[in-house]
Amino acid sequence: MGSSSMQSSSSSSSSAGYDFSFKILLIGESGVGKSSLLISFISNSVEDLSPTIGVDFKIKQLTVGGRRLKLTIWDTAGQERFRTVTSSYYRGAHGIVLVYDVTRRETFTNLSEVWAKEVNMYSTNQDCIKILVGNKVDKDIDRAVSKEEGIALAEEHGCLFLECSAKTQKNVHQCFEELALKILDVPSLLEE
């Protein structure tokens, strides 16, 4: 802290076991699978995907692009039911995962109409990286939003894009790794 070195103040020394520390947020309508994605990513497990009210945050260390990263991933803990999340949730975020459910169209439209606006209003890092994530692709038979629509919305909002399944773990690690890799590309996000 207080150091003027090139390293992030939150990155700390190598004795801490990582090079950079990033704050990542999960955003999206209730029931899209935010907590499940987090559990799936953290625990490498697909068992016990019961509805959750969510946790405050979980920490995962991993190596991406040759850098040792500490990701602190924040979950909304059910606040999103009120269609808003407290502004402090967004403070200092390096990356935001915008989640919808590919089987529920309103969760997709609400990302534009509700959540993208809130993200723009409260994000303190103007350069923070966003990834649009269509979850529950294991339920392809119930699909209500095409992949092409997802790609188009991501382009409109300048986000990365992936479809995934917290249940089968398809693309779950990729979501967080692609986001982290992109954050590493933005010098302003690596300084504090």
Ligand code: GDP
């Ligand atoms: P949140 O409100 O966004 O945190 O959503 P949850 O993680 O609590 O998930 C809501 C419901 O969707 C739960 O019943 C989960 O088991 C289910 N769910 C989450 N992800 C998936 C998925 O990828 N596939 C399927 N089939 N169900 C999922």
Ligand code: MG
């Ligand atoms: Mg939840």
